[in-house]
């Protein structure tokens with residue numbers, strides 16, 4: 065079985081009389097240590113998928129396994145533990161703590177994880193060795209996103225989940241951030257999943273899960289994924 069494995073996953077929402085299938089009978093698998101994109105238009109079911117992979121939500125049917133462990137039937141407490149130890153999150157709007165410095169934001173990982181990586185080293189890896197004592201408000205959007213990447217990696221997670229990580233950045237800064245996620249995650253052997261509506265980003269991925277209307281419209285494997293510099297944005 066692959067590292068991440070989804071079988072016939074559904075997530076239904078009941079709104080009044082109606083049932084909405086945000087994710088509808090989705091099956092796919094992803095290999096450990098790869099760079100993957102879940103692509104889709106607004107309403108396709110990407111966030112619902114990300115929430116289930118990240119242990120914030122559970123499917124109403126089907127199974128999700130990660131590293132041989134079935135997460136779809138976990139209790140709230142088990143899911144909290146899973147989120148805390150196995151997943152690093154990178155969000156569109158960074159979600160840094162405003163009154164903590166860059167270093168302190170990354171050090172938060174040490175408080176919640178059993179096997180964290182060194183916060184200073186993670187900030188050096190993302191090119192911020194000179195900005196460790198800066199507060200988020202003293203940094204550009206791209207720099208704040210680099211702090212949030214360092215924070216996600218410092219947890220030493222198995223999976224890095226990124227929700228529109230370049231959505232608030234100009235294209236040049238977005239490229240730098242994507243290259244960083246790709247390079248640092250590869251060096252550290254992490255499995256990356258980026259959720260985006262931005263189709264060119266998918267060309268960088270080894271696997272693309274294209275979602276439409278809650279279903280998989282297409283699954284693509286790129287034997288030779290493009291470098292971020294080769295992508296027409």
Ligand SMILES: Nc1ncnc2c1ncn2[C@@H]1O[C@H](COP(=O)(O)OP(=O)(O)OP(=O)(O)O)[C@@H](O)[C@H]1O
Nearest residue numbers: 077079084086104105106107108109110111112113
């Ligand atoms: N809590 C909820 N209650 C009812 N319907 C929901 C809920 N969350 C999502 N949905 C519905 O499920 C579908 C998929 O939503 P989802 O947020 O996963 O899409 P998305 O691809 O992430 O979209 P976007 O890019 O706009 O964030 C949509 O039709 C949405 O309205």
